[in-house]
Amino acid sequence: MAVIGGGNSGVEAAIDLAGIVGHVTLLEFDSKLRADAVLQRKLASLPNVEVHTMALTTEVTGDGNKVNGLRYKDRATGEEHLVPLAGVFVQIGLVPNTEWLKGTLELTKFGEIVIDAKGQTSVPGVFAEYALTVNERLRLLAGLRYDHSSRFGGFVTPRLHLKYDIAPWWHLRGSLGKGYRTTNLLAENSYLLSSSRRFDWNGTHLQSQEAAWNKGLSTHFYIPVNHRDLTLSFEWYNTSFDKQLLADVDSDPGMVYFYNLQGTSFSTVYQVEANYELFTGLEITAALRYTDARSTYNANAGQDGLPYVGVLRERPINSRYKGLFAASWQSPLKRWQFDTNVQFNGDSRLPYMGNTTERRSPAYTLVNAQGTRYFRWGSIYVGGENLTNYKQANPILTADHPWSPGFDATQVWGPIHGTKLYVGLRYFLAKK
Numbered sequence: 201m202a203v204i205g206g207g208n209s210g211v212e213a214a215i216d217l218a219g220i221v222g223h224v225t226l227l228e229f230d231s232k233l234r235a236d237a238v239l240q241r242k243l244a245s246l247p248n249v250e251v252h253t254m255a256l257t258t259e260v261t262g263d264g265n266k267v268n269g270l271r272y273k274d275r276a277t278g279e280e281h282l283v284p285l286a287g288v289f290v291q292i293g294l295v296p297n298t299e300w301l302k303g304t305l306e307l308t309k310f311g312e313i314v315i316d317a318k319g320q321t322s323v324p325g326v327f328a329e330y331a332l333t334v335n336e337r338l339r340l341l342a343g344l345r346y347d348h349s350s351r352f353g354g355f356v357t358p359r360l361h362l363k364y365d366i367a368p369w370w371h372l373r374g375s376l377g378k379g380y381r382t383t384n385l386l387a388e389n390s391y392l393l394s395s396s397r398r399f400d401w402n403g404t405h406l407q408s409q410e411a412a413w414n415k416g417l418s419t420h421f422y423i424p425v426n427h428r429d430l431t432l433s434f435e436w437y438n439t440s441f442d443k444q445l446l447a448d449v450d451s452d453p454g455m456v457y458f459y460n461l462q463g464t465s466f467s468t469v470y471q472v473e474a475n476y477e478l479f480t481g482l483e484i485t486a487a488l489r490y491t492d493a494r495s496t497y498n499a500n501a502g503q504d505g506l507p508y509v510g511v512l513r514e515r516p517i518n519s520r521y522k523g524l525f526a527a528s529w530q531s532p533l534k535r536w537q538f539d540t541n542v543q544f545n546g547d548s549r550l551p552y553m554g555n556t557t558e559r560r561s562p563a564y565t566l567v568n569a570q571g572t573r574y575f576r577w578g579s580i581y582v583g584g585e586n587l588t589n590y591k592q593a594n595p596i597l598t599a600d601h602p603w604s605p606g607f608d609a610t611q612v613w614g615p616i617h618g619t620k621l622y623v624g625l626r627y628f629l630a631k632k
Contacts, residue, residue: 202227202270202283204257205291211235211243213289218246225283227255227272229292238333252281260288337365343377352409355380369423375416382409383445385458392447392456395608400502401458411442431475441465444495449516450552451501454605463496463510485526493518514549517613521546521563540569548613561613564590578627589619 201221203214206228212235214226226243231253233240243249254275261269261282270283306314332340345357359377366372385406392399418435444461451457473487493515500506514520523544530537543566550559570583592614598606 201225201287201289202285203289203291206230206233206235206251206253207291208235208239210289210291211239213291214249215239215242215246217289218249221286222248224249225270225285226251227257227270228253229256229275230254236333238335242336339363347380351382352380369421371420373416373418373420375414377414378411379414380409380411385445389447389456389458392449392610395610396603396605397449397454397456397608399456399458402502402504406445406458406460408445410444412444413440413442414438415440425476428477431473433471433473435471435473436469438468439466441495446495446497448497448501449610450497450513451499453551453553453608455502457498457501459498459501459508461496462498462508464512465495467491467493467515481532482527482529484528485524487524489522491518491520491522516549516551517561517611519546519548519561519613535574537572537574538570539572540567542567545614550611550613561592564614566590566615578625580623580625582621582623584622585620586615586617587619590615591618592616 201217201223202225203210203217204227205213206226210226210228211233214224217224224246226249228234228251233243233251233253235243243251252272252274256273256275257270258273258280259271260267261271267287268284270285270288271280272283273280308314332342334340339362341361343359346354347357348354357378357380359375361375362373364372364374383406385401389399414437416435416437418433421430421432423430423432441461444465446459446461446465448457448459469489469491471487471489473485475483475485477483494512495515496510496512499509499511521544524541526539526541528537528539544563545566546563547560550561553559565588566585567587568583568585569587570581572579572581592612595609595612595614595616597608597611598604599609601607
């Protein structure tokens with residue numbers, strides 16, 4: 201095999217091919233390779249790779265049915281050479297997609313964006329990133345963005361991602377970054393208008409830009425079991441708010457108080473997932489997730505003249521536990537397919553209703569299933585949703601008196617429709 205091109209793409213292709221074919225010839229037009237140093241070191245360690253620089257490819261030869269050779273000219277000596285081979289990979293001519301940035305950002309003669317030591321471009325508010333391959337197993341991606349807003353002034357948004365291959369069957373990923381979000385009080389809380397509650401922010405200068413740090417870790421295992429890979433993944437994600445606009449529905453059943461966060465507010469998610477092909481055609485997935493979302497609310501909300509007394513509470517109507525079991529089977533000839541999933545939803549805290557007694561929604565389980573028969577012209581499918589026929593009782597509080605102070609249609613935590621059966625047909629107007 202031959203690879204034309206000595207950049208990252210060309211060298212990576214040569215490294216990959218070296219593990220598959222008996223011999224690889226790498227041709228580079230320039231006097232030296234332009235790939236990252238770590239890739240060049242890996243390439244140099246491979247005994248079945250031959251590198252030629254100053255090589256001008258002039259012809260790819262064949263016998264009328266397939267490729268059988270390549271001619272190139274040595275630009276230093278003028279000599280021509282013929283390399284017998286069975287295939288050619290061309291990894292040159294990759295041009296940055298920056299044509300539309302000409303006249304706006306500073307570019308190199310090759311069309312690459314010019315950034316400084318901080319990752320900033322020549323125009324504020326334009327994002328730049330840096331990818332680093334430390335070695336064959338560790339890769340880093342760092343980014344930095346600067347924005348200037350007429351409302352909030354200047355702010356910097358950093359981020360960092362890494363991927364570390366501990367072993368061929370064990371991978372680790374991590375991420376860290378800061379995020380900003382402009383809030384819109386009415387648009388984001390319009391669902392609360394479907395109740396008799398009144399909105400009150402008591403003249404407070406509300407936080408219109410939220411800020412938070414996002415962190416995450418995940419690890420994936422690929423474990424051989426009975427000649428198939430069992431995939432296991434463990435994930436942890438956390439969002440911690442520095443600035444946040446809170447909507448307090450606990451302090452008064454007839455009010456929604458809006459105020460700025462003073463204290464701690466976070467959301468932490470833990471998840472474990474397993475995926476395995478039990479036998480040919482049958483794939484099963486099982487997952488479990490736990491969410492811990494809490495914010496510091498003002499125990500004296502709505503009481504003029506009293507100081508902010510922070511109380512760390514679980515955020516309302518946010519299911520703590522969720523589970524999933526899914527199975528999918530397809531017949532050997534791919535004429536039949538059956539899918540089913542079971543969803544477990546844990547309890548959640550409900551808003552206080554004028555007292556300090558904590559109310560919680562019950563846990564419940566949903567079952568969905570579908571069967572499909574495939575034909576040359578399309579498919580027919582039949583299925584059902586919520587086969588356990590679980591429904592939330594009285595999802596609308598005081599539904600028979602919509603103008604009363606107790607009317608509230610915002611405390612929906614579960615399904616309000618029972619079992620739904622369906623049948624459908626898909627017809628291909630044209631097949632690829």
